[in-house]
Amino acid sequence: MQLSVVEAFVAVCELGSVRDAAAALHLTQPAVSKRIAALETQLGHDLFDRVGRGIAPTEAGRAFLPHARRLLAEMEDGQRALDSLSQQVSGRLGLALSHHVGLHRMPPVLRRYVRDYPGVDLDIDFLGSEAACDAVARGHMELAVITLPQPPRPDLIQREVWADPMRIFVAHDHPLASTAAPQPRHLADYPALLPEPDTTTYALVADALAAHGVTFRMRLASNYLETLKVLTAVGLGWSALPASIRDPELKPLDMPDLALQRSLGAVYHPGRRLSNAARAMLQALGLD
Incomplete structure (x- = not known):
């Protein structure tokens, strides 16, 4: 055949x-x-x-x-x-990246990797984290660097590279921006701007608010955090975004009782031999 x-x-x-x-x-x-x-x-x-x-x-x-x-x-x-017998780091490496990780975490890693391993043909695809996991599970991609699913998928190996604490952000003219000591319950009074409900990030926010007895309503959903950042800045609602974001048009709300933290890292298949190129990428990410 x-x-x-x-x-x-x-x-x-x-x-x-x-x-x-x-x-x-x-x-x-x-x-x-x-x-x-x-x-x-x-x-x-x-x-x-x-x-x-x-x-x-x-x-x-x-x-x-x-x-x-x-x-x-x-x-x-x-x-x-x-x-792998030759120990040469070359050939194709299918690499799936989530948009946030690709834009904000991977550039210095990729810069070093391209410099150190010019013989590797990087085949990069920007996918949502859930789609990236499916691509690795099916063998379409060898590695993915994404928001790690929670709970972990039993059919994949996932390894954390970065902790990614998140905070609630609003526009400076949003009512919550001037609320003294805002609480999680206050978020129920205003629409949310979050990723799609089938994503890890949405589940993280929903579970954290549910622990405080808070339900919220969505105004719209987007899996592109850059889009959510812009829509939040124009005042359409509140959003949960990485705490590392520095944008003068956004105000982070101080809610110490609301613990939000994602885990970003690498995902690969446990039953498939990693190429030299993939192992070199894991090393570039600080994973042995």
């Missing part, structure tokens, strides 16, 4: 279209369709239902997908094992 036909099958399953799979694999659509047809012939099962312009895996396709992913992952692990 040729790996190229398996790769085409997995790409169509995950991207949901032959066109998108062809673009991702740098192939033509007929070439992808030919590979899928060859795999179906070899396996003796139809792997996709084709209705109009849509395509979706059949029951057989869904059953074969995890095996196909493991096959590709094993091949990639084997290549890494061979590459």
Whole structure:
């Protein structure tokens, strides 16, 4: 069985279209369709239902997908094992970064890494932390440096690099900015600007406020902290942002009873051999 036909099958399953799979694999659509047809012939099962312009895996396709992913992952692990014999730090490194970590934590790390390991082809993708974890779990990315999920995902190894304390911020003309000794209960009176409810950061804030018996209402959600910072500065609501933010248009509220702290760090798969390039990145992050 040729790996190229398996790769085409997995790409169509995950991207949901032959066109998108062809673009991702740098192939033509007929070439992808030919590979899928060859795999179906070899396996003796139809792997996709084709209705109009849509395509979706059949029951057989869904059953074969995890095996196909493991096959590709094993091949990639084997290549890494061979590459590691030379101790040379080179080749591709698939690295997923959350936007906040990529903008505010990683630049000095990447600057040193690029200088020290010019033979590495860094393939960086900016993803939400949850999507980055999924990309590592599926083998699309070798490493992710993100907001670490809480509770930890059992299918991944996660290692803290930075503690990231957070505070509640408002605009200077927001009513809470002039409130003497603001308390967590006061946040219930005003709309919140936070990441999406399925994120670690949202859960952190919601759990901390729930511990004080506080429920809050959302005005809008965005997973881009830079966006939340701007919307908070114009007075649309309060937000929980990294305490390290220095913005003259924002005022941090002093709420010592409200403990908010994220953990930022690296995530990788426990069952896959790390490449020399990945191990060098962990060392650059201060992780042995």
